[in-house]
Amino acid sequence: MKKKTVMIEDIFVLPRQFRAAGVCAGIKKSGARDMAMLVSDVPGTAVAGTFTTNQVKAASVKICMKRITSGKGRAVVINSGNANACTGVQGEHDAEAMAAATAKATGVPVSQVYVSSTGHIGARLPMDIILPGIDSLAAHLSDQNGMDAVHGIMTTDNGPKYGTVKLKIDGKPVIVSVMCKGAGMIEPNMATMLCYMLTDAAVDPKALAATLKAAVRESFNRISVDGDMSTNDTVLLFANGAAGNKTLKPGHPGWNAFASVVLALCQKMAWKIIRDGEGAKKVIKVEVVGARTEKEADIAARSVANSLLVKTSWHNDYPNFGRIMDALGYSAAKIVENKVDIRYDGKLLVKGGLRTKIDVEEIKVIQRQELFTIAINLHLGKGTSHVFSCDCAHAYIDINI
Amino acid sequence: MKKKTVMIEDIFVLPRQFRAAGVCAGIKKSGARDMAMLVSDVPGTAVAGTFTTNQVKAASVKICMKRITSGKGRAVVINSGNANACTGVQGEHDAEAMAAATAKATGVPVSQVYVSSTGHIGARLPMDIILPGIDSLAAHLSDQNGMDAVHGIMTTDNGPKYGTVKLKIDGKPVIVSVMCKGAGMIEPNMATMLCYMLTDAAVDPKALAATLKAAVRESFNRISVDGDMSTNDTVLLFANGAAGNKTLKPGHPGWNAFASVVLALCQKMAWKIIRDGEGAKKVIKVEVVGARTEKEADIAARSVANSLLVKTSWHNDYPNFGRIMDALGYSAAKIVENKVDIRYDGKLLVKGGLRTKIDVEEIKVIQRQELFTIAINLHLGKGTSHVFSCDCAHAYIDINI
Numbered sequence: 001m002k003k004k005t006v007m008i009e010d011i012f013v014l015p016r017q018f019r020a021a022g023v024c025a026g027i028k029k030s031g032a033r034d035m036a037m038l039v040s041d042v043p044g045t046a047v048a049g050t051f052t053t054n055q056v057k058a059a060s061v062k063i064c065m066k067r068i069t070s071g072k073g074r075a076v077v078i079n080s081g082n083a084n085a086c087t088g089v090q091g092e093h094d095a096e097a098m099a100a101a102t103a104k105a106t107g108v109p110v111s112q113v114y115v116s117s118t119g120h121i122g123a124r125l126p127m128d129i130i131l132p133g134i135d136s137l138a139a140h141l142s143d144q145n146g147m148d149a150v151h152g153i154m155t156t157d158n159g160p161k162y163g164t165v166k167l168k169i170d171g172k173p174v175i176v177s178v179m180c181k182g183a184g185m186i187e188p189n190m191a192t193m194l195c196y197m198l199t200d201a202a203v204d205p206k207a208l209a210a211t212l213k214a215a216v217r218e219s220f221n222r223i224s225v226d227g228d229m230s231t232n233d234t235v236l237l238f239a240n241g242a243a244g245n246k247t248l249k250p251g252h253p254g255w256n257a258f259a260s261v262v263l264a265l266c267q268k269m270a271w272k273i274i275r276d277g278e279g280a281k282k283v284i285k286v287e288v289v290g291a292r293t294e295k296e297a298d299i300a301a302r303s304v305a306n307s308l309l310v311k312t313s314w315h316n317d318y319p320n321f322g323r324i325m326d327a328l329g330y331s332a333a334k335i336v337e338n339k340v341d342i343r344y345d346g347k348l349l350v351k352g353g354l355r356t357k358i359d360v361e362e363i364k365v366i367q368r369q370e371l372f373t374i375a376i377n378l379h380l381g382k383g384t385s386h387v388f389s390c391d392c393a394h395a396y397i398d399i400n401i
Numbered sequence: 402m403k404k405k406t407v408m409i410e411d412i413f414v415l416p417r418q419f420r421a422a423g424v425c426a427g428i429k430k431s432g433a434r435d436m437a438m439l440v441s442d443v444p445g446t447a448v449a450g451t452f453t454t455n456q457v458k459a460a461s462v463k464i465c466m467k468r469i470t471s472g473k474g475r476a477v478v479i480n481s482g483n484a485n486a487c488t489g490v491q492g493e494h495d496a497e498a499m500a501a502a503t504a505k506a507t508g509v510p511v512s513q514v515y516v517s518s519t520g521h522i523g524a525r526l527p528m529d530i531i532l533p534g535i536d537s538l539a540a541h542l543s544d545q546n547g548m549d550a551v552h553g554i555m556t557t558d559n560g561p562k563y564g565t566v567k568l569k570i571d572g573k574p575v576i577v578s579v580m581c582k583g584a585g586m587i588e589p590n591m592a593t594m595l596c597y598m599l600t601d602a603a604v605d606p607k608a609l610a611a612t613l614k615a616a617v618r619e620s621f622n623r624i625s626v627d628g629d630m631s632t633n634d635t636v637l638l639f640a641n642g643a644a645g646n647k648t649l650k651p652g653h654p655g656w657n658a659f660a661s662v663v664l665a666l667c668q669k670m671a672w673k674i675i676r677d678g679e680g681a682k683k684v685i686k687v688e689v690v691g692a693r694t695e696k697e698a699d700i701a702a703r704s705v706a707n708s709l710l711v712k713t714s715w716h717n718d719y720p721n722f723g724r725i726m727d728a729l730g731y732s733a734a735k736i737v738e739n740k741v742d743i744r745y746d747g748k749l750l751v752k753g754g755l756r757t758k759i760d761v762e763e764i765k766v767i768q769r770q771e772l773f774t775i776a777i778n779l780h781l782g783k784g785t786s787h788v789f790s791c792d793c794a795h796a797y798i799d800i801n802i
Contacts, residue, residue, distance in 0.1 A: 121723025322522025329457030
């Protein structure tokens with residue numbers, strides 16, 4: 001998933017003129033960090049965002065979606081432990097109160113404060129804990145506290161997820177950093193993928209929005225842990241221009257490099273989420289080519305990637321291609337049985353809908369790997385797509401009952 | 402699911418002029434019965450059928466679909482242990498060879514012999530075992546051997562599934578019997594729901610087809626074990642007229658009673674399949690009312706019933722309504738969050754998208770039951786639908802890896 005040309009460092013560096021904080025406010029009974037804040041000190045910082053397409057949206061998502069049309073944003077405040085979803089008008093009031101408290105504590109205009117929540121659905125936010133937490137966050141804001149923020153947004157993640165890329169644009173050093181949480185919608189009552197990217201590059205707001213949308217499409221939207229889409233998913237990308245480059249947009253000689261970095265960071269985070277998914281041990285790339293259209297390729301790939309029977313079979317090493325054929329067959333994509341080829345890491349197991357003579361042991365070796373590709377050719381057209389999935393094991397049930 | 406007015410006896414009685422057999426041909430390594438045959442001795446016996454809508458169809462399904470348009474059929478031969486799916490032209494030749502051998506051994510015209518297979522996908526039928534098996538079946542045909550046939554079609558079922566209804570039409574005693582197999586598409590490489598209904602009533606072929614289609618729609622098509630649709634699903638209903646009634650069709654005074662019996666038997670079998678599903682302990686009726694259209698009600702109900710997160714939560718007693726809201730929200734049905742009501746066996750847990758004040762213990766008691774109803778009102782229109790689902794437990798994984 002990672003482009004070879006982009007070197008991602010396994011650190012979380014705050015770009016120039018960004019500060020961060022993460023505190024233990026007391027929402028989580030465990031005493032772990034449960035709130036985080038990111039602030040840009042540059043007025044006019046650009047922001048782009050993508051949000052869940054679920055019709056049921058958390059209050060925080062609703063208020064972010066209102067603000068994002070301005071293209072401006074300087075702060076985000078995040079709590080874990082409570083999703084503030086299915087909380088109605090009260091939930092929106094509470095989310096706005098979080099934004100107002102953050103504005104008051106940081107001096108950022110309230111219209112430029114974004115809010116995220118993740119955790120239990122259906123209960124009101126504990127505002128008596130959250131509001132003091134916001135004051136504590138503001139007091140701890142520092143250009144040294146990036147990792148505190150990273151830990152403040154974690155819920156069921158096995159580990160923190162972050163990365164930094166350093167590049168030069170117009171001869172100026174530029175930093176793009178990302179922090180992320182999510183491991184499928186897996187914990188009891190937990191949900192959500194949250195991702196925040198920060199850069200000190202100057203970027204045209206429209207170009208920023210377009211490149212983020214394209215990157216999300218080729219990263220987070222191509223992973224499938226369990227087919228369940230959260231009410232809270234949020235990706236925000238802040239660009240404050242502190243690096244002093246000429247404003248990036250298509251046509252600028254550094255534009256492609258910047259867009260590649262955004263994509264690579266999104267793909268890296270998506271990869272970390274699926275590796276962290278629901279107790280899974282393997283990542284499987286399901287690739288479909290030769291569909292009638294790109295949309296049908298996508299439908300076919302997702303039908304295979306989301307099939308509980310297929311995912312369960314991946315847990316073991318036997319290549320159960322019958323279940324793959326079955327999942328293709330019941331998808332809404334057009335399939336002609338006797339045209340379907342299926343390859344495991346390039347080895348042809350199914351040709352024209354029929355099993356080849358290949359020794360099953362050759363495929364078993366592939367399916368035992370932590371990562372392998374199942375490439376399906378429908379031979380009906382030029383539509384292609386792919387999606388990353390994972391196996392389904394006992395741990396998924398353990399985590400979710 | 403069972404209509405109170407229809408009394409289903411827990412026996413499998415062959416109606417007049419039907420014979421059956423079930424043998425251990427040797428396909429299954431375990432030595433269990435693995436082939437079955439049902440034959441009507443009345444020329445001109447009517448038959449109706451419904452088949453999987455999966456685009457990948459077993460060879461046996463393909464040849465059944467060709468024959469069913471005639472509305473005539475007197476025999477069906479069934480093997481378990483091998484699905485004869487994804488077997489190409491060779492598979493169709495083998496299925497036709499099964500029909501030809503059955504025709505030769507029984508004297509039934511080959512065009513009136515139907516074939517079913519269930520088991521491993523992607524391997525050629527062992528014809529050296531199947532063809533002698535057919536001769537053995539023909540030799541054992543008897544009006545006393547119904548239960549042998551019932552056992553001959555079982556694969557991963559925990560127990561045989563069958564039932565008989567006796568009624569009077571035109572003052573004549575009529576029998577309608579059913580045998581069925583299926584427990585989700587659950588065993589490694591196994592698949593398929595198979596159901597055969599036999600009656601000695603005389604029924605108009607078009608009316609027979611219509612009533613079967615309607616009954617299947619309200620029974621087998623309303624259960625969801627894992628959302629995976631098999632390549633081999635088949636339901637056949639034979640009516641040989643040996644009871645001597647006037648031909649049943651709409652307008653006949655006995656028509657409604659007959660149609661109710663067909664529906665009740667299908668619902669009983671569907672119920673047995675879902676109770677037998679994938680190690681599940683509970684059956685949950687997911688009911689949606691107030692959708693914009695019936696189709697959207699169906700989409701919403703299935704989105705909830707097939708959500709792995711929702712199904713896993715049912716394994717425990719905590720009513721995780723957030724996951725239900727989430728699954729409604731990402732479905733293709735229109736949802737307005739603040740209009741949604743959710744009831745557990747009539748008790749209101751969610752009103753206008755918000756949790757009510759009801760004590761969670763009241764709902765936990767309901768969710769601990771083996772059967773309960775989750776009724777969702779979308780308050781957007783008059784569309785209604787329902788589907789029966791089950792919880793997802795460790796046993797599902799154990800059976801499928």
